[in-house]
Amino acid sequence: MIIELPGLPAVQALGERIAANLRAGDVVALSGGLGAGKTTLARAIIAALGYSGEVPSPTFTIIETYDRPAVRIPLVHADFYRLETPQEVEELGLDEYREGAVLIAEWPENAGGFEREPGCLSIRLEVADGARKAVVETGTDWVGRQP
Numbered sequence: 001m002i003i004e005l006p007g008l009p010a011v012q013a014l015g016e017r018i019a020a021n022l023r024a025g026d027v028v029a030l031s032g033g034l035g036a037g038k039t040t041l042a043r044a045i046i047a048a049l050g051y052s053g054e055v056p057s058p059t060f061t062i063i064e065t066y067d068r069p070a071v072r073i074p075l076v077h078a079d080f081y082r083l084e085t086p087q088e089v090e091e092l093g094l095d096e097y098r099e100g101a102v103l104i105a106e107w108p109e110n111a112g113g114f115e116r117e118p119g120c121l122s123i124r125l126e127v128a129d130g131a132r133k134a135v136v137e138t139g140t141d142w143v144g145r146q147p
């Protein structure tokens with residue numbers, strides 16, 4: 001499925017549709033190059049889950065967590081850009097962070113990828129000739145709740 005994202009309101013609307021369908025255990029895997037709009041979409045999802053504060057980019061901390069009651073579902077926002085091997089994911093303790101939570105992952109391929117998980121919503125953000133779009137693929141758990 002391809003979703004055109006002509007501007008920030010379209011990103012916000014997509015974030016709202018994703019947030020409305022999220023369940024604990026899901027992964028939203030956001031791929032695409034630097035500046036493709038991964039953090040912008042992550043922020044839209046986190047805001048739509050109820051968070052009203054500033055959402056820092058986890059570029060340097062790698063992992064940022066959000067808990068109830070500030071968000072409707074506990075959430076982990078990760079940016080794996082700086083990982084050099086997927087083994088480092090274990091050292092970060094990602095599995096513990098993910099318990100009962102949603103994971104929003106930027107640079108998911110650096111963590112070994114999550115598309116084998118049935119709860120994975122894979123979104124590839126693309127920019128071509130100034131036009132932006134999202135290419136969406138869903139795991140089997142997403143049947144009937146595609147954004």
Ligand SMILES: Nc1ncnc2c1ncn2[C@@H]1O[C@H](COP(=O)(O)OP(=O)(O)O)[C@@H](O)[C@H]1O
Binds near residue numbers: 039041
């Ligand atoms: N659909 C869009 N339309 C217009 N500008 C966008 C869109 N998505 C993101 N941007 C802008 O692009 C810039 C980079 O976005 P960002 O989310 O930080 O990228 P990434 O996390 O993929 O590196 C930001 O200034 C953001 O406001």
Ligand SMILES: [Mg+2]
Binds near residue numbers: 038039040057079106
């Ligand atoms: Mg980013």
